[in-house]
Every structure is written in structure tokens, then in C-alpha cells.
Amino acid sequence: MNKSRLYILKLGGSLITDKLREYTPRIDVIRRLAMEIKEGYIDDYKLIIGHGGGSFPHVSAAKYKTSLGFIDEDSKRGMSIVHYDALRLNMILLKEFLDAGLNVYTIHPSSISLSKRGKIVSIYIKPIIQLLQNDIIPLVYGDVGIDIIQGCSILSTEEIIRVLSIKLRRYYQPFIVMCGIVDGVYDKDPVKYPEANFIHEVNRLNIRRVLRYLGGSYGIDVTGGMRTKIKILYELAKYGVNSMILNCLKPGNLKSFLEGVEVKGTIVKY
Amino acid sequence: MNKSRLYILKLGGSLITDKLREYTPRIDVIRRLAMEIKEGYIDDYKLIIGHGGGSFPHVSAAKYKTSLGFIDEDSKRGMSIVHYDALRLNMILLKEFLDAGLNVYTIHPSSISLSKRGKIVSIYIKPIIQLLQNDIIPLVYGDVGIDIIQGCSILSTEEIIRVLSIKLRRYYQPFIVMCGIVDGVYDKDPVKYPEANFIHEVNRLNIRRVLRYLGGSYGIDVTGGMRTKIKILYELAKYGVNSMILNCLKPGNLKSFLEGVEVKGTIVKY
Numbered sequence: 001m002n003k004s005r006l007y008i009l010k011l012g013g014s015l016i017t018d019k020l021r022e023y024t025p026r027i028d029v030i031r032r033l034a035m036e037i038k039e040g041y042i043d044d045y046k047l048i049i050g051h052g053g054g055s056f057p058h059v060s061a062a063k064y065k066t067s068l069g070f071i072d073e074d075s076k077r078g079m080s081i082v083h084y085d086a087l088r089l090n091m092i093l094l095k096e097f098l099d100a101g102l103n104v105y106t107i108h109p110s111s112i113s114l115s116k117r118g119k120i121v122s123i124y125i126k127p128i129i130q131l132l133q134n135d136i137i138p139l140v141y142g143d144v145g146i147d148i149i150q151g152c153s154i155l156s157t158e159e160i161i162r163v164l165s166i167k168l169r170r171y172y173q174p175f176i177v178m179c180g181i182v183d184g185v186y187d188k189d190p191v192k193y194p195e196a197n198f199i200h201e202v203n204r205l206n207i208r209r210v211l212r213y214l215g216g217s218y219g220i221d222v223t224g225g226m227r228t229k230i231k232i233l234y235e236l237a238k239y240g241v242n243s244m245i246l247n248c249l250k251p252g253n254l255k256s257f258l259e260g261v262e263v264k265g266t267i268v269k270y
Numbered sequence: 271m272n273k274s275r276l277y278i279l280k281l282g283g284s285l286i287t288d289k290l291r292e293y294t295p296r297i298d299v300i301r302r303l304a305m306e307i308k309e310g311y312i313d314d315y316k317l318i319i320g321h322g323g324g325s326f327p328h329v330s331a332a333k334y335k336t337s338l339g340f341i342d343e344d345s346k347r348g349m350s351i352v353h354y355d356a357l358r359l360n361m362i363l364l365k366e367f368l369d370a371g372l373n374v375y376t377i378h379p380s381s382i383s384l385s386k387r388g389k390i391v392s393i394y395i396k397p398i399i400q401l402l403q404n405d406i407i408p409l410v411y412g413d414v415g416i417d418i419i420q421g422c423s424i425l426s427t428e429e430i431i432r433v434l435s436i437k438l439r440r441y442y443q444p445f446i447v448m449c450g451i452v453d454g455v456y457d458k459d460p461v462k463y464p465e466a467n468f469i470h471e472v473n474r475l476n477i478r479r480v481l482r483y484l485g486g487s488y489g490i491d492v493t494g495g496m497r498t499k500i501k502i503l504y505e506l507a508k509y510g511v512n513s514m515i516l517n518c519l520k521p522g523n524l525k526s527f528l529e530g531v532e533v534k535g536t537i538v539k540y
Binding site for chain 2: 070079081098101106134135148
């Protein structure tokens, strides 16, 4: 029996917030994405949406050094404030998605998992499976992790969707769409070098070369760590979870993808 | 080895919100309770705080008939709106508790459980145990339930703390404090009959008589269903989880209790 396809959309923090201004959502982008998902979504596949925190939890996470765990007497309070800030952005997205007519329901990552230095080591996914069965879109987000080694840690959206995609392979055929602000991977920095070539597919034949391209200054964190993303996605591809980098600053890209129309982007497979 | 005591405080919806006015928190009461917990809490026991939804989720829950499940095309959207409304109140409490200097962290009940017509049938408590071990106070609240029979249901704070208290008996010695707006149980309606006698303890010797007292008009839902509460608490007492009804409209009551000072209230034991 063929498993149903499951698209896991990751809306990057740089896409949905102004990363340079604290607590500033890009409401116009969020609203457009909500409409694109509503219009493009056809019911022959399931959907999960995860979103980054951008300029919401990152401010408090930096202040309290949440990624380092319980390091001083403010750390526990800080952990809760980071969760609060992440929640604030989640509620903005939730509201926009509901207003667009999407049936979404938030599942809070730090409530359903335990981490070990930021890597999930235990997760409870029954409610997510139940929502998917009822054609409700589970909404997850980058959060604090309750960490069994260091008390707390940062639970990145990538880590959450990585673990969800692996766990859900039993029931679905997951495909991850990294919705960001760049077209995908080039063989050199396309801003500096107009002759840079676009790479349509990363696979076992060119992965080493691609990581080398991304290893220079071009790979430094301007796009939210493209090199790290590609490494994670390539590892997932080995488990049968393919993915795509998609520029969702370009209106219509996400809608086209969801409708099954071919769009420019870098595919990662094995 | 003696297990540590675990106090599970349930802050009633009538206590922390104005039930007659939509989306109206009683900020002064919430702030006072936060201070009383901060001042009264001594670290020879663990603490969990659960709170009702009062006039926050009840409005949308009534509008979408969430307790009945997926009954029409608005039910799924309604489920998410009820969760959103419950979250709004939770975030108000979270902020006040953090401001009072309490290390609290919200665990979202609908993310960690599955229900069957409003009764929890599966729950993931590892993050709660981890928080308790780190002396962080888990904060839970009345929420929507993801329901395996009817799609969604109401997950009452009573149901959550009932299940938590039973599950956590393995590690702790739980005691539930129902923080509400009445002193406890009387043998007749104390408002109508000034000669009514206060009942200091409900146990196996007087439980039938008490339920009979509460069966008349006095028991009708003015206090959030005292008869139902006593029945649930008495059932828990059979499992070794004792409890107390405490009037937390009276300033100082909660602080005194947490400090170990005797306060007026109805104890429920077996």
C-alpha cells in the first residue's frame, strides 16, 4: 500500500519576521503565505507547518544564553521567557492561518519532547498523528527544549521537523519544504558573482562539492546557515526523506509548489 | 523511602477571571496569588499549578460547542480558537508568576494527551517530571482535548490534575488544593441559612451525607459544580491522593497553607 504524502513546510524566521528588528513580524508575508497555502493546498496529501522564531525568541534566548542551559540564577526564568516569546509569534501565525480559513492547531514542541544538548531524545507524537488523520494541520515552532543534560536548550525548528519526519515515515511519505528567502544553492555567491550556476539538485554525486561551495564565505550564516541545512537535509535523504529549498519571498512560489506545479528550488535527495 | 510531597494547586476559573465578563482576568487576584505562592512556598515540597479558563475559553467553547466534538464545518476552526483563548489567559498568568519571581514553565495539556469524550486516555509526562526535578513549577491549564472519539472535547483542569496526580504518585506524594471562591462544604447553603454547619473533612464516614447535602439546589453549579468536585476528589482519595477546598478570595489563605499553617477549608480524604 502506498503511504500518503506528507509535506512538512518550514517557514524560516528570516521569512516571517524582520530579523533586524526585535519582535517584528512580517505580517504581509505571513498573510500572503497563509493565502498561498489555503489556495494551493489540495487534499491528496497531508500537511504540517513549522516556523522559526526569528526576532521573537532570539532576543531573550541571547539575553539568557538559553542554548547553554542552566548557567546562573536567571536561567530558569529565562527559559520560560524564551518560550513565552516563541509563543507570541506562534499565536500571530495561528491567527493569520485561521483567518485564511486553514484548519491549523498548535502543538507545543517543548511540551512533547525531551532534549539532550538540543537534540530530541524522546518525543510524543500521538496528538500530531490524530490531527493529521482528522485533516487538521499541526503547527509547530522553534522553542525551548527541556533538556535532560543541561536543563534547557534551544529546540530549533529544523530539529523538530527532522525528528517528526523520521517518526512519521511509518505512516506517511514525508517531504520537507524549507521556505526561506533564497532560491536555493549556487556554486558560488550569486550576489558577488552574477555568473554563479544554480544547483537544481543535491544528491550523493555532488554533495561533497556542494558542501565545499558552501564552506567559504558564501556559506557563512547570512541565509540562516545554508551549509548546516544542506547537511541535515542530506542526512534525512539517506532515510528516504527528500526535501527542497524554496524561495517564498517570491509571491506564488509556495502556492505553485503545493498545487504540484514545478518551481525553481534546490531539491535534496540521496 | 518517603516520597517528596507534591502540592497541585488548582486555581479556579471563577477565582482568576470575572466569569460574567468575557475575556476579563482578575489581575489583582492573580497578582496577589502569585505573591502568596512566592512568599509561602518552602522548598521541602514540589509544586504544580493548574488553572481554569473562566471567561476566556468558555465563550468560544460555547459558541463552537467544543464539548460535543466535530459537529459541523466550523468545529475544527473552533477547536483551535478555544485553544488560542485558553492560551491567552495562560500567558497572563505566566507573566504574573514570572514577575513575582516564581520559576514556572507552561506545559500545554492538549499537546501531551489524547482524550476519549473528555477523559484522558494517553498522556506524556516526562517533561513535567524533568521540570519538577529541576525545581521548576509546571503550569497547566484547562484546554481543548484532542479526542480520539469525537475529534475534540473540553479538557477540564480537574481532569488534567486528576490524571497527573495519579501518574505522579509513583514519584511523589500528591496533595491537591482546589483554590476557589468558597470556604468549602456546608451541610446546607450558608448564604440562605446562617446556621449551616461547616464540614471540615469529607471521608468514607460522611461522603454519602455530604453528597446528599450538595444534591439539592445548594449543589447546583454556582460554585463550579461543588458536588462534581467532591465526587472526583473522593475517588482520588481512594487512590491515596488527598485534597482540600480552600477559599483563595481571602487574602493570606494560600500563603498560610503553603507555609504549613492551619487554614479553614474542607479536606477530602478516604
